[in-house]
Amino acid sequence: MSVLAVLEQQGGKWHRMSFETLGAAQQLAAAMGADLEIAVAGAGVGPLAQDAAAKKATKVWAVEHGLLKDYTADGYTAALEALIRKTSPALVLLPHTYQTRDFAPMLATRFERALISDVIGARVDSGEPVFVRQFFQGKLNGDVRPAGPGPHFASIQAGAWRADSAEPGTAPVETFAPPLDAAQIRQKPEPPFRESARAVDLSAAERIVSVGRGIRDKENIPVVEDLARALGAELAASRPICDAGWLPMERQVGSSGQTVSPKMYMAIGISGAIQHLVGMKGAKTIVAINKDKDAPIFEVADYGIVGDLFEVVPALVQEIRKIK
Amino acid sequence: MKILVAIKQVPVRDSQLRPSGQWISEADLTFEINEPDAYALEEALQLKEKHGGEVVALCAGPARAQQTIREALAKGADRAIHIEEENLAALDTLGVARLLAAAAKAEAPDLILTGLQSDDMGYGQTGVVMAGLLRLPHSTIIMQAEIQGSALRVKRELEDGWFQHIEMTLPAALTIQSGINKLRYATLMGIKRARTKEIRRLTAAELGGASPATVVIERVYAPQKAKQAQIFEGDPTQAAAQLVEKLRFEARVL
Numbered sequence: 001m002s003v004l005a006v007l008e009q010q011g012g013k014w015h016r017m018s019f020e021t022l023g024a025a026q027q028l029a030a031a032m033g034a035d036l037e038i039a040v041a042g043a044g045v046g047p048l049a050q051d052a053a054a055k056k057a058t059k060v061w062a063v064e065h066g067l068l069k070d071y072t073a074d075g076y077t078a079a080l081e082a083l084i085r086k087t088s089p090a091l092v093l094l095p096h097t098y099q100t101r102d103f104a105p106m107l108a109t110r111f112e113r114a115l116i117s118d119v120i121g122a123r124v125d126s127g128e129p130v131f132v133r134q135f136f137q138g139k140l141n142g143d144v145r146p147a148g149p150g151p152h153f154a155s156i157q158a159g160a161w162r163a164d165s166a167e168p169g170t171a172p173v174e175t176f177a178p179p180l181d182a183a184q185i186r187q188k189p190e191p192p193f194r195e196s197a198r199a200v201d202l203s204a205a206e207r208i209v210s211v212g213r214g215i216r217d218k219e220n221i222p223v224v225e226d227l228a229r230a231l232g233a234e235l236a237a238s239r240p241i242c243d244a245g246w247l248p249m250e251r252q253v254g255s256s257g258q259t260v261s262p263k264m265y266m267a268i269g270i271s272g273a274i275q276h277l278v279g280m281k282g283a284k285t286i287v288a289i290n291k292d293k294d295a296p297i298f299e300v301a302d303y304g305i306v307g308d309l310f311e312v313v314p315a316l317v318q319e320i321r322k323i324k
Numbered sequence: 325m326k327i328l329v330a331i332k333q334v335p336v337r338d339s340q341l342r343p344s345g346q347w348i349s350e351a352d353l354t355f356e357i358n359e360p361d362a363y364a365l366e367e368a369l370q371l372k373e374k375h376g377g378e379v380v381a382l383c384a385g386p387a388r389a390q391q392t393i394r395e396a397l398a399k400g401a402d403r404a405i406h407i408e409e410e411n412l413a414a415l416d417t418l419g420v421a422r423l424l425a426a427a428a429k430a431e432a433p434d435l436i437l438t439g440l441q442s443d444d445m446g447y448g449q450t451g452v453v454m455a456g457l458l459r460l461p462h463s464t465i466i467m468q469a470e471i472q473g474s475a476l477r478v479k480r481e482l483e484d485g486w487f488q489h490i491e492m493t494l495p496a497a498l499t500i501q502s503g504i505n506k507l508r509y510a511t512l513m514g515i516k517r518a519r520t521k522e523i524r525r526l527t528a529a530e531l532g533g534a535s536p537a538t539v540v541i542e543r544v545y546a547p548q549k550a551k552q553a554q555i556f557e558g559d560p561t562q563a564a565a566q567l568v569e570k571l572r573f574e575a576r577v578l
Contacts, residue, residue, distance in 0.1 A: 073452075073462060098483050101440075102464045105417075105449030109456035114418040114539045117447050135544055136444055139341055140348070142544040147537055186461035188491040192482055207577070213337070231578075243503025256481060264577040271338070285575040287567065288553070292338055294546075301553040303570055305563045315564035323568065323578065 002058070003029040004089035004151075006080060007040045008097055009048050010071070016163070017095035019055075021156045023165035024122065025093045026056055031124035034090060037061060038171070041079050043069035049173045056169030061087075067180045072187040073103040079178035081110050086176070089151050091129060096155035108153040116144050116154040118274075129154075137273040138296035158255070158278050200234070200250045202258045207233035207266075210253055210280070211241055214269015214290060214309050218246040224268050227313050230320040233266070238276045254279035269309045272297030289313065325377035325471070327368040328433035329401070330424050330451065331361040333385050333392040334444040343544045347413050357392045360439025364500040366507050367469060368437050369400045375471060378402045380431060384423055386410045390523065397518035398510035404523045405431075407531065416537040417445070421453035426531035429458060435476070436497040440465050448499075455497035462497040463490050467504050 005025035008015035022038065029036035038052045041063035049062035063079050076099075084092060084107075092107075094100045096118045108115040120141070121132035131144045131154055146152035202208060209228040215221065228235040235251060242252040253260055254276040265283035270276060272288070272295055280286070281300050288301035289312050298304050305312050333355045335341065335348075342349045357365070368379045381396040383389050384407035393404045407423050415423075428436060436455070441448035455462035467487065468479035474494045479487050481501055510518075528534045554570065556563035572578045 073464075098465060098481070101448055102452070102480075105452035106456040106462070108449075109418065109421075109453050112418070112538070114416040114453075114537075115447070115449055116539055117449060130542070133446075134547070135446060136335070136341055136348075137446065138547070140343060140544045141547040143542040145540050145542055147540050152538070186492050187463060190489040190491075192486045192488045194486055239503065245506075255483065257485065259484075264571070264575070285571070285577050287571070293555070293557075294340070296547075298553050298555070299547065299549045300551060302551065302575065303567055304553045304555045305560075305567055306555055306557045307560055307563060311560040312564060315560040316567065318561075319564045319568040320578070323572065 001032065002035040002037050002087065002089045003032065003091045003093065004037050004039055004084065004087065006092060006094045007038060007052060008095055008099055009040055009042055009045065012044065012048065014048065015095060015097055017097055017156070017158050019163035019166045020158070020161045021093055021095040022055060023161040023163065024156050026167055027161070027165070028091065028093070028122055028124065028129055032090070032127060032129065037087060037089065039063055039080070039083055041068050041076060053171045053173050054168060055171065056167040057171040060171050060173045062173055062175045063178060064175050065178055065180050067182060067185060070189050071099055072185050072189055073106060074185040074187055075180060076103045077106045077110065078180055078184060080107055082178040083176055084111070084151055092151050092153045094153070094155045096157050100155050104153060104155055111151055113151065113153055116146065116152070118157045119154050120157050120160045134274065137271065138277075139294060157274065159281070195249070202234055202236055202251065202253065202260045205234035205260065205262050207231050207264045208236050208253070208260055208262045208283075209233045209266045209268065210236040210238065210270060211247070211268045212238040212270030212276075213240050215241065215246070218244070220310070221246055223310065223313050226317050227266070227268070230317045230324070231266070236260070238270045267297050267301070268313060270297055271295045272300065325372070325375050325435065326380065326431065326433045327371060327377065327435045327437060328380045328382055328428050328431055329361070329365045329368045329396070330382045330436065330438035330454065331365060331392065331396055332358040332383065332442050333389040334358045334442055337443070343546065346541050346543055348544065355388060355392065357395060358439055358442045358444075360441060360500060360502050362439075362507055363502050363504050364437040364439050365396055365399060365401065366505045367500055369508070370505060371435070371469065371471060380405065380433065382424060382427055383407070384409065384412055384420055386412070393523055394518050395510060397521045397523075398515040399508060400514060403521055405526060406523050407526050407528065409528050414537065415534055416539040417447045417449050418453055419535045419537060421450050422457060422535055423528055423531045424450065425454045425457040427526055428454060434494045436460065437500055440499040440501050451497055451499035458497070460495055460497045461492040463492065464499040465501045466498045467501050469498060
């Protein structure tokens with residue numbers, strides 16, 4: 001029996017979440033009494049496979065093919081399908097990255113399985129894994145168990161395991177050349193690009209006031225602008241505010257925006273979906289103001305006010321002005 | 325061009341959720357369209373306005389989902405298919421996607437759109453699994469879609485502010501990111517018209533039946549807090565004063 005950890009690379013560099021997933025896979029494999037194999041796919045992944053071979057594992061698969069040079073959903077699905085058919089793992093773990101979200105559901109479908117995505121924890125119960133994942137944008141957790149024979153598939157949320165929890169060791173590397181044909185790859189990718197140079201670098205800000213859906217309307221943005229001014233803070237926002245065009249995209253904090261770690265992060269009317277939390281949970285002091293006492297943001301906050309932001313924020317501005 | 329949009333009905337945001345066994349108690353909850361699906365619907369309507377054709381809304385859910393389907397019709401979908409099942413929670417994402425794919429197959433659409441994930445389950449895979457079952461090329465987390473003849477060019481969102489263009493050939497399936505477009509409101513005329521539009525009802529049995537779940541939710545529960553936040557409630561002025569005091573003398577960030 002084996003567990004397969006599929007690590008992610010781009011252009012010969014590891015994705016930062018790869019070794020978090022490896023840590024999770026080592027832990028689960030040990031508890032299941034299973035071997036741990038590692039796979040890394042691409043073109044010219046030999047050096048990365050050697051790098052992974054310095055971790056505790058039974059084997060490292062270098063899944064090597066010229067057609068895997070640029071990521072495509074069809075190419076990666078076909079290559080990993082071939083490897084999994086060859087090695088028959090009981091469990092396949094992947095980092096829950098944008099790339100995994102693009103192909104892993106299809107990979108699992110090829111084996112008539114549903115992917116258990118975005119897992120935040122796991123335990124082994126009677127030899128079988130049970131995963132913890134969030135429901136309702138982090139408001140509830142749930143225990144999820146794969147049913148029936150493997151392979152089962154799960155993807156690991158950013159930060160759920162620590163990358164340095166991956167234990168060192170030595171593992172043999174084996175190259176696997178999947179049978180790929182250019183005709184089966186239907187997506188034609190172009191090189192990645194960024195929209196424009198970032199005019200606002202939130203990562204350098206010492207204090208950030210960030211606003212979410214609770215602000216309700218573009219006309220209400222001055223309420224939080226006042227607070228940012230009083231604090232000498234940069235103004236930022238959660239994704240829906242930027243989507244609506246109420247603040248520019250370059251002020252977005254979260255998985256699709258900027259990652260920040262200021263001394264103080266004040267989240268105003270932000271419920272705290274994981275996509276936002278990953279961008280700001282490194283802040284030294286987190287303050288949340290929200291009318292919903294059960295909002296997930298309070299789980300990462302150091303201080304919070306439960307109340308109507310339209311009453312609380314002006315009161316806060318007055319109190320801050322008193323001391324400045 | 326025929327565009328099929330898979331939409332889901334979910335509890336409204338900020339609902340007070342009460343865990344109940346393997347899922348939640350639905351008593352006292354109100355429901356609405358899953359937000360990313362609203363953007364997928366809007367994208368379908370805009371593509372239809374540009375290229376002509378038809379927009380078909382596809383929804384699997386209990387009888388209450390009809391409200392959300394009517395709203396999609398009021399916004400401009402031409403007709404709808406409702407896979408009416410009271411107990412979809414017993415299926416896994418693959419099981420639900422199988423029903424959706426079976427209904428979609430009979431329609432043979434040029435393009436299938438759906439939101440990138442649901443606000444309730446949040447598995448983020450229904451669109452990709454449908455593509456897999458229907459053997460369609462797909463792409464995910466899409467921020468722009470352009471069609472020229474049978475060529476589809478999309479802008480896919482990557483991490484950390486990066487994007488990528490991808491080309492493929494229709495028919496295809498896309499999962500749509502929130503914010504790709506500006507949502508419209510239903511007009512009075514649209515609401516009136518929606519009453520006469522067709523909603524075809526199908527059951528799981530008519531679509532090949534329910535397949536046994538490969539993933540089972542054992543229970544849901546309130547998460548344990550990682551940190552214990554100091555919370556101030558009550559009078560806003562007093563709460564603000566207490567917070568400022570803490571920020572100055574305890575956290576020392578003011």
